[in-house]
Amino acid sequence: MKSASGQKLTRSLLVNGILLVIVLCWLVPVLGIFVSSFRQRFDIQTTPWWNVLPHRGWVMTKTINPREIGLDANGPMTLEGVTATFEEMRAGVEDGDTRLVWIGNRRIGKIEIQKKAWVTSAALTLDNYQQVIQGKNIRITHADGTVQNVRGDDFSGALLNSLTVSIPSTIIPILIAAFAAYGFAWMNFPGRRFWFILVVALLVVPLQIALVPVLRDFAGLDLNGTFLGIWMAHTGFGIPLATYLLFNYISTLPRETLEAAFIDGASHFTIFTKLILPLSVPALASFAIFQFLWVWNDYLVALIILGPDPNVRVVTMKLASIVGDRGQDWHLLTAGAFVSMLIPLVVFFSLQRYFVRGMMAGSIKG
Amino acid sequence: MATIGQTMENKPSPAKRAIAWILRIGLAILIPVIAFFFLYQGFLFLRAGNAPKVVIAVVAIVWGVGGVAILYYLFNKLVEALSPDWTARLQPFVFVGPAVAMLIWFLALPALRTFYISLFGRNGPPALPVTMVFTNPSEYFTALAAQYVGFSNYVAVFTDRLMLSALRNNILFWIGIATPLTVIAGLLVAVLADRSKFERVAKSLIFMPMAISFVGAGVIWNFMYEVSPASTQQIGLLNAVVVAFGGQPHGWTNYTAIAPWNNLFLVIIVVWLQTGYAMVLFSAAIKGIPEEIIEASRVDGATEIQVFFRIMIPYILGTIITVTTTIIIFTLKVFDVVWVMTGGQFGTDVIATQFYRQSFINRNSGYGSAIAIVLLVAVIPVMIYNLRQLRQQETFR
Numbered sequence: 198m199k200s201a202s203g204q205k206l207t208r209s210l211l212v213n214g215i216l217l218v219i220v221l222c223w224l225v226p227v228l229g230i231f232v233s234s235f236r237q238r239f240d241i242q243t244t245p246w247w248n249v250l251p252h253r254g255w256v257m258t259k260t261i262n263p264r265e266i267g268l269d270a271n272g273p274m275t276l277e278g279v280t281a282t283f284e285e286m287r288a289g290v291e292d293g294d295t296r297l298v299w300i301g302n303r304r305i306g307k308i309e310i311q312k313k314a315w316v317t318s319a320a321l322t323l324d325n326y327q328q329v330i331q332g333k334n335i336r337i338t339h340a341d342g343t344v345q346n347v348r349g350d351d352f353s354g355a356l357l358n359s360l361t362v363s364i365p366s367t368i369i370p371i372l373i374a375a376f377a378a379y380g381f382a383w384m385n386f387p388g389r390r391f392w393f394i395l396v397v398a399l400l401v402v403p404l405q406i407a408l409v410p411v412l413r414d415f416a417g418l419d420l421n422g423t424f425l426g427i428w429m430a431h432t433g434f435g436i437p438l439a440t441y442l443l444f445n446y447i448s449t450l451p452r453e454t455l456e457a458a459f460i461d462g463a464s465h466f467t468i469f470t471k472l473i474l475p476l477s478v479p480a481l482a483s484f485a486i487f488q489f490l491w492v493w494n495d496y497l498v499a500l501i502i503l504g505p506d507p508n509v510r511v512v513t514m515k516l517a518s519i520v521g522d523r524g525q526d527w528h529l530l531t532a533g534a535f536v537s538m539l540i541p542l543v544v545f546f547s548l549q550r551y552f553v554r555g556m557m558a559g560s561i562k563g
Numbered sequence: 564m565a566t567i568g569q570t571m572e573n574k575p576s577p578a579k580r581a582i583a584w585i586l587r588i589g590l591a592i593l594i595p596v597i598a599f600f601f602l603y604q605g606f607l608f609l610r611a612g613n614a615p616k617v618v619i620a621v622v623a624i625v626w627g628v629g630g631v632a633i634l635y636y637l638f639n640k641l642v643e644a645l646s647p648d649w650t651a652r653l654q655p656f657v658f659v660g661p662a663v664a665m666l667i668w669f670l671a672l673p674a675l676r677t678f679y680i681s682l683f684g685r686n687g688p689p690a691l692p693v694t695m696v697f698t699n700p701s702e703y704f705t706a707l708a709a710q711y712v713g714f715s716n717y718v719a720v721f722t723d724r725l726m727l728s729a730l731r732n733n734i735l736f737w738i739g740i741a742t743p744l745t746v747i748a749g750l751l752v753a754v755l756a757d758r759s760k761f762e763r764v765a766k767s768l769i770f771m772p773m774a775i776s777f778v779g780a781g782v783i784w785n786f787m788y789e790v791s792p793a794s795t796q797q798i799g800l801l802n803a804v805v806v807a808f809g810g811q812p813h814g815w816t817n818y819t820a821i822a823p824w825n826n827l828f829l830v831i832i833v834v835w836l837q838t839g840y841a842m843v844l845f846s847a848a849i850k851g852i853p854e855e856i857i858e859a860s861r862v863d864g865a866t867e868i869q870v871f872f873r874i875m876i877p878y879i880l881g882t883i884i885t886v887t888t889t890i891i892i893f894t895l896k897v898f899d900v901v902w903v904m905t906g907g908q909f910g911t912d913v914i915a916t917q918f919y920r921q922s923f924i925n926r927n928s929g930y931g932s933a934i935a936i937v938l939l940v941a942v943i944p945v946m947i948y949n950l951r952q953l954r955q956q957e958t959f960r
Contacts, residue, residue, distance in 0.1 A: 208867075209758075216755045219748075220768050223835065226783045227771070229800060233786065247799045309584065314651045354616060361620040365627035372631055373662045380658030386587075389655075392663050397953050399670045403896050405918050405935045407673035407681060409687075409928055414668075424623055427605050429599075433669025436662050465654055466639045496899045497915075501923060513778040517903055520782060527798075533590030533780040538775050545774035549767065553843050 234531035235321040241527045248317070255311040256297050263308050270303045277310060298502050325532035350529060352536045354508075355515040359493055359540075361424055362503075362511055366431035366492045367485055373432065374439030375447075375481065379469050381440070382448035383455060393444070399437040407434070408501055415502065422509060427502045431492050442555065446480035447473060483555025486548050491539050512537040583652045586815045590653060591660025595668075598634050598651025598661075602627060629751065634662075676937060681717070681812040681932035683710045716933035726934070728823070729912040736826040737833075737894035737913065744888050746883065754871065756842070757849050766846065770839035777836070777899030784832045785904065822910045827912060832900050837893065841886050848882035849875060888945055895941055914938055 233246045262277070268274040270283045279297055281290040281454075286299035286308065294309040327335055332351035336344055380386070381393050411430060412421065418427035450473065458468050474481070498511040503509045510518070516533050519526065545552060603932030605626045606891065613892045635657070642653045689710055695703040720726050752769050756762045787801030790812045797803040802812040815828045852875060860870055876883070898915035901907055905915035914934060 212755050212758045213761065216752070216759050216761065216765050219752055219755075220765050221774070223769050223838075226787050226835070227775075230783050230786055243798075244796060245800070245803055247800075357616055357620050359876050361623055364624050367773050368628045372628070372635070372946050373665065374742070376635060376658045377662030384655040384658060386652075386655035387661070389659075392659065393661070394950060394953065395666065395671065396688065397944050397949055399666060401892055401945050402670055402674060403892075403935070403942060404670075405896065405915060406677050406958050407669055409932055410673040410676040410921055411669060423606060425599075425602050425627070428627055429665075430669065433665045435666050437670070441660055464643060465658070466636075466643070469658075490774055494774075494779075496776065496778050496902075497919070513899075516776075516782060517778045520778070520785070520903055522638045524785070527789075530782050530788065534779045538779050541774040541776070542763060542771070545771070546767070549770070554598065554774075556840065557844060557847060 230531040230534055233527060234325055234535050235323070236528070237320060237322050237324070238526075238528040240320065241531070242525075249321075251315050251317050253313055254316040256314045256316060257309050258312050259306045259310040260300075261310065263369070265305075268308075270306075276308065295561045325528045326536070329529055329532040329536060350519065350533065352512065352515060352533060355510050356536070356540075358424075358509055359511040359513075362431075362499070363492045365424075365428045366435070367489045369428060370432040370435040370439050370488060371385065371443075371481060371485055374436050374473065374484075375443050375477070376469070377436075377440045378443035378447045379465075379473055381444050383468075384465065390504050396437050396440050396444075400441060402437075404434045404498070408498075412501060421502060422504045422506045424509065427499065430498055430502050431488075431495075432463055434498070435488050435491075439488070441479055442484050443477065446477055448478055479554065482548065482551040486544060487554045487555045489544060490552075491540050578608055583649075586653055587656040587660070590656045591664045594634060594638055594657070595664050598631055601634070605630070656846050659743045677932045677935050677939075680928055681930075681936050682713060683714050683763045684927045685929055686710065687928040687932070688922075712929065716930050717937075718935050719930060720937055725912055726917055728910055729907075729917045731915050732823065732826055732911065733895060733897075733913050736823070736830055737897055738891055739831050740827070741830040741837075741894050742887060742890045744830065745837045745841050748838040749886065750845050750883075752838065752842045753845035753849055754875070756846065766839075766842060769842055772836045773839045775836070778903050780832055780836055781900055781903030784828075784835075788828060790814045816905050816911065817909045818859060819909050825909055826911050828903055829904055833894065833897060836900075837890060841890065844882055844886050846880065848879035852878050861929070888948075892942055892945060895938060 229246050232249055233241050233399055236246065236249070263270060263274065263276075266276075268276065273280050273282050274286070276297060277292075277295055279290055279292045279295065281297065283299060283303055286297050289296055289298045294313045296313075298309045298311060300307050300309055327349070328347055329350045329389065330352045331349035332354055333349055334346050335349055336346055377396075381389060381396075408467060411433075415421045415426050415430075418426075420429070452474065458472055463471075496517060499511050499514055500517075503511065503514070512533075516530070516537050519533055523526065604918075606623075637653070638657050643650055645653065672949050676723075687710070688704040691703055691706060752765070756765050759765060775783070787800050788802070789797075790802050791797050791799070793806075793812055797806050797812055801815065807811055816825055818825045856874060856878075857870055860874055865873070896915050897913055898919065901911055901913050901916050902919070905911045906914070907920065914937065918931055918934040918938070921927045921934060925931075
C-alpha cells in the first residue's frame, strides 16, 4: 500500500499548504500594524514594516575623507575599484556588494563605503502606545536624540467610555429579553403570538431606519451625547435578536422541570430567577459576547447618538477621527488600532466557543 | 404549545376586561418610563458632580444595570400582591411588556415615522404640536401641505447620479462580488480545515477578524494600501509587491482611473472580515454530513471534486442559503468600512453612506429617510421568509 500512503501524504501536503497560504493572507494585514505599532515614527514612514525581518541591506563599513587620499570632487574619482563623479556618488554608486555614497556637500563632505549584509531594523519602542493611551502631555525621545513634548491621544479615556457604553448595552437588553423570552415561552396571555411575530419581523430591519426618528426623540429628551441615550438605543436595537435567541433556548428546556416547580407553589418570578436563568447560562453567554463585540465595534450608532463631544468618544470614534485628521500618522494609527482591538480579541479568544454557538443560533441582525 | 400557570377564568365581565387591558398596556409603558426617569436623575446627579472618570463609569454601570433589575423585581412584587386572577392577567405584561415597548419605540414606530418623514422636503414635516390638529386644523394642514412633496424623494433616489452610483455599488460590488467571494472563501476554508490536523488554529485565525471593528479593519487595510512617492521605498505591502513586479504604485481605493473597479479594494476588506463567519457555519454543516455517505462514494470511485460537488454541496445547501442571505443583508447595510476608507468619495458611495450624508451632514431628512426606506424594502423578502419559517416551527402554534 505504498502508493496509497504516498497519495495520502501529497494530499495532506496540498491541503495544509493551501490552508497555510490562506491563513497567512488573513494574518499578514494584522501583523503589519502590530509590528508597526512598535516601530518609531520615522522608521514606519521611511521603511516597510517587514524590514524588521532579516533582509539584505547596505551597512556602512568605512567613512573616508576624500581630500586626505587626494581625490578631487570636481572630476571623476576612483575608489575601491569604482569610478564615479560627485553627482553620481551623491545618489549612491553600486558595484556588486559595494556602494559608495557621498555624504554632505562637495567641499567638506565624506564618502561612505557600504557593504551588503544581512540586517534587521529592530529598533522597537513603546512610545507610540504611550502617546496614544495617555491623555496628558508626554515627552518623546526621537532616534536622533531630540526630545519633543506631544499631547497624548487619551485612548485610556476612550477605552473607559467604550466600557461604560458596552457593559450596560450588553446586560440591559439581555435582562429585558430574558424576561420577555420566558414570558413568550411559558406564560399565556392575549396577543402572545402577535407580539412574537413582531419580534421575528423586526430581526432584519436595518437600524438606519430608526436613526432619524430616534435622534429627534432624544433631542426632545435631551439625551443626545449621553451614555443613557446610547444604552437605550443599543437596547432597542438588540432586543429582537436577544429575545429570539433566548426564546429558542428557553422554550426547549424540559417542561417537567418547570411544572414540578410550579406545582410546588413557586411563582413565575421565582422559577425565572432560580431555575431558568441558571439553566440558560450558555445561551445568555452566547448572546452577551455577540452583543458586547457588536456594541464595542459599533461606529454608526455612536457617531450619531454620542455626537461630537470629545468627553464621551468611544474608541472606534477616536480611531476614526485620527484616520480623518492625521491619516499619515501611522505610529499613532497602528498603536491606536491595536489598543481598540485588544479587549474584543481577548473576549473573543477566551470565549470563542460561546460566540460560535450564538452565531449559529441566529445570525441575522438589523 | 400550552403554557403553564393558566388560571380557570370563567368569562370576566367586559368592564373587567377593559380594566385589564388598560392595566396591561399601562404596565408595559410604565416600567420603561420609570426606569428612564430613575436612570435620568442618576445621570443628572453624576454630571453635576465632578468625580473622576473611572468613578463615574463604575457608578453609571452599576446604576444602569442594577436599576433595571430592581424595577422588574418591584413591579413583579406589586403584581403578585394582587388576587391570583389579576396576577395571572397582568404578570405576563411585566415580563414581556418592557421588551415590546422598547421594540415599538426603537424599531416599529420609527419605520412608520421614517416613511412619513420621507414624504416631506428637507426639514421633514413641520414641528408643530399634534394637538393643533384639533385646535387649529386649517393652519396645521396648511403647514403640512407646504412641506409635503409626495414621492418625489423616491424619484430622486432612483434618478440622482450619486445615488445611482451608490445603488450600482451595492448591487454589483457588494451583493454581486463580495457576497459570493465570501461564501466561496468560507466554503474553501471549511473544507480544507476539515481535512487538516491544524483545523482549530487555522479556523481561529481566519475567524479572528470578526472581533475587529470595521474602523480597525479600515486602519489595517489603509496601511496595506498605503502609497509612498514612486522614488522611495513603498511601506504598504500591496504597493511593495506591485513595484517588485515592475508596476506603478497607486492609492488603490482612490485610484479613479480604474473606477468603478477601485471598489474591489473595499470588497477585499469585507471578504477578509466576513469569511470567518461563513466558514464557521459551513464547518458545522460539513461535520453534520454522515461519514458513511462520503466513504461509500469514495469506495465507489468518486474523486474528491465529485464528492464535493455531488454530495457536500447538496447536503449543506440550506446552510449556503442562510449564509448567503445573512451576508447579503450585511452588505446591503455596509457603512463603516466605506466611510473610514474613502468617505464615499472616488465613486465608492453605497446606500448607507448616502443615507448618512443626506440625513446627518446635508441635513436633508426627507431624502435621507427615503433612502432608509429603500433599505428596508430591500430586506422585506427576508423578513417574509423568516415569518414563514416561524409558522412552520412546532414551538409557536
